[in-house]
Amino acid sequence: MNLQFAQAWTALLQSPLFGITLTLIAYQAARTVWKRTRGHSLANPVLVAIILVAAFLLIFQIPYEDYQNGAQYISFLLGPATVALALPLYRQAANIRRAAWAVIACLITGSTTAVVVAITVTTLLGGSDQLALSLAPKSTTTPVAIALSESVGGIASLTAAFTILTGILGAVAAPRLLTLLYVFDQRVRGLAIGMSSHGIGTSRALQDDPVAGAFSGLAMALNALVTAVVLPLLLATMPWMLDLSP
Amino acid sequence: MITGFIVLLVCQLIGDFTVHVLDIPIPGPVVGMVLLFVVLQLRRPGRESGVVRAADGLLRHLQLLFIPAGVGIIQYLPVLAGAWLPVIAGLVISWLAVLLVTAGTGVGTLRLEGRFKRRGGRAAEGAT
Numbered sequence: 001m002n003l004q005f006a007q008a009w010t011a012l013l014q015s016p017l018f019g020i021t022l023t024l025i026a027y028q029a030a031r032t033v034w035k036r037t038r039g040h041s042l043a044n045p046v047l048v049a050i051i052l053v054a055a056f057l058l059i060f061q062i063p064y065e066d067y068q069n070g071a072q073y074i075s076f077l078l079g080p081a082t083v084a085l086a087l088p089l090y091r092q093a094a095n096i097r098r099a100a101w102a103v104i105a106c107l108i109t110g111s112t113t114a115v116v117v118a119i120t121v122t123t124l125l126g127g128s129d130q131l132a133l134s135l136a137p138k139s140t141t142t143p144v145a146i147a148l149s150e151s152v153g154g155i156a157s158l159t160a161a162f163t164i165l166t167g168i169l170g171a172v173a174a175p176r177l178l179t180l181l182y183v184f185d186q187r188v189r190g191l192a193i194g195m196s197s198h199g200i201g202t203s204r205a206l207q208d209d210p211v212a213g214a215f216s217g218l219a220m221a222l223n224a225l226v227t228a229v230v231l232p233l234l235l236a237t238m239p240w241m242l243d244l245s246p
Numbered sequence: 247m248i249t250g251f252i253v254l255l256v257c258q259l260i261g262d263f264t265v266h267v268l269d270i271p272i273p274g275p276v277v278g279m280v281l282l283f284v285v286l287q288l289r290r291p292g293r294e295s296g297v298v299r300a301a302d303g304l305l306r307h308l309q310l311l312f313i314p315a316g317v318g319i320i321q322y323l324p325v326l327a328g329a330w331l332p333v334i335a336g337l338v339i340s341w342l343a344v345l346l347v348t349a350g351t352g353v354g355t356l357r358l359e360g361r362f363k364r365r366g367g368r369a370a371e372g373a374t
Binding site: 019023024026027045046049050053054057058064067068071072074075077078079080081082083084085086087088089090093099101102105106109110113114117118119121122123124125126127128131132135138139142143144146147148151155156157158160161162164165166169170174177178181183185187188189191192193195196197199200203219221224225228 | 251254255257258261273274275276278279280281282283285286287297298300301302304305307308309310311312313314315316317318319320321322325326329331332333335336337338339340341343344345346347348349350351352353354355356359
C-alpha cells in the first residue's frame with residue numbers, strides 16, 4: 001500500500017499536470033496576498049509566486065526538471081504574449097507621434113546605458129562573461145530578455161531572475177526616486193520607469209498615473225525592439241567590455 | 247477568440263521563420279510583435295474582435311507566464327552565491343543608471359522641443 005502510494009506520488013510529480021497546477025495555485029495565492037496588502041510593492045505577485053513554488057520544490061526535494069515538465073507549457077505562452085504587446089503599442093500610436101523625439105532620444109540613451117553599464121560593472125567586479133551577458137538585457141520585458149540572453153550566450157533562467165528582480169526594484173523604488181529628483185512630468189516618469197523596469201514597473205506606473213502608465217508601457221514595448229538591435233550591435237563593436245575582468 | 251490566438255501564433259511563426267532564414271539575433275516573437283502592429287494599423291480592429299480579446303487576455307495574466315522562468319533561479323543559487331557582488335552591483339547600478347539617464351534625456355528633449363516650438367511660434371507671429 002505504502003509502496004503503491006510512493007509510486008503514484010512519483011508518477012504524479014513527473015506528469016505535466018503537477019507543474020501547471022502548482023504554478024496556477026501559487027499565482028492565485030500570490031494575487032490574493034497582493035490584494036490583501038492593497039497592492040503593496042513588496043507583495044508583487046510574481047515575486048511571491050516564485051518564492052511559493054521554489055519553497056515547495058525545495059521542501060519536498062522535487063527536481064526542477066519534474067516541475068518544468070508542466071511549467072514549460074506556461075513558459076511557452078510567453079511567445080504569443082510578446083506578440084500581443086503590439087496591442088498596447090497600437091493603442092498608444094497617437095501618443096508616440098506627439099512625443100516622438102523624446103521617446104526616440106530616451107530609447108537610444110536608455111538602451112545603450114543599460115547594456116554598457118551592466119556589462120562593464122559586472123565584469124569589472126569579477127563576474128564571468130556568461131553572467132555579464134545574462135545581465136545585459138535585464139531592463140527589457142522578460143520574454144524578450146530571455147530570448148536575447150539566449151541569442152548572445154547568456155543563461156535564460158538567470159536572465160529571467162535578473163529581469164524580474166530589476167522589475168520589482170523599479171516597482172518599489174523608481175517612483176519615489178523620480179520624485180526626489182524633481183521629475184514631475186508624467187511622460188518622462190513613465191519613460192524612465194518603462195525603460196528601466198519593463199512590465200512590472202509599468203504596472204506600478206499605471207497605478208500612479210494614467211499618462212505615466214501609458215508612457216511606461218510604450219517605453220517597455222519599444223525598448224524591447226531597440227535593445228534587440230542595440231545589444232548584439234554593442235557586443236560586436238565593443239567586445240572589450242567583456243575583457244575588463246581584473 | 248480562437249481566430250485571435252491563431253493570428254498571434256501565426257505572427258510568431260512568421261517571426262520565428264524570418265529570424266531563422268535571415269539569421270539575425272532578434273527574437274522571433276519580437277518580429278511577430280512588429281508584424282502584428284502593422285496588421286493592427288491596417289485592419290483597425292474593434293474592441294470585440296478576436297485578436298484584441300486574445301491579446302488582452304494574455305497580457306492580463308502576463309505575470310503568470312514569468313513564474314516558471316523565475317523559479318528556474320533555484321538551479322543557479324550556487325552561481326549567485328558565488329558571484330553575489332558582481333550580480334547585485336551590476337543589476338542595481340545599471341538599473342539606476344538607466345533610470346537617471348532616461349529621465350535626464352526625457353526632460354532635456356522635451357524642454358528643447360518646447361523652446362524650439364515657442365521660438366517657431368514667435369517667428370510665425372512676426373511674419374504675419
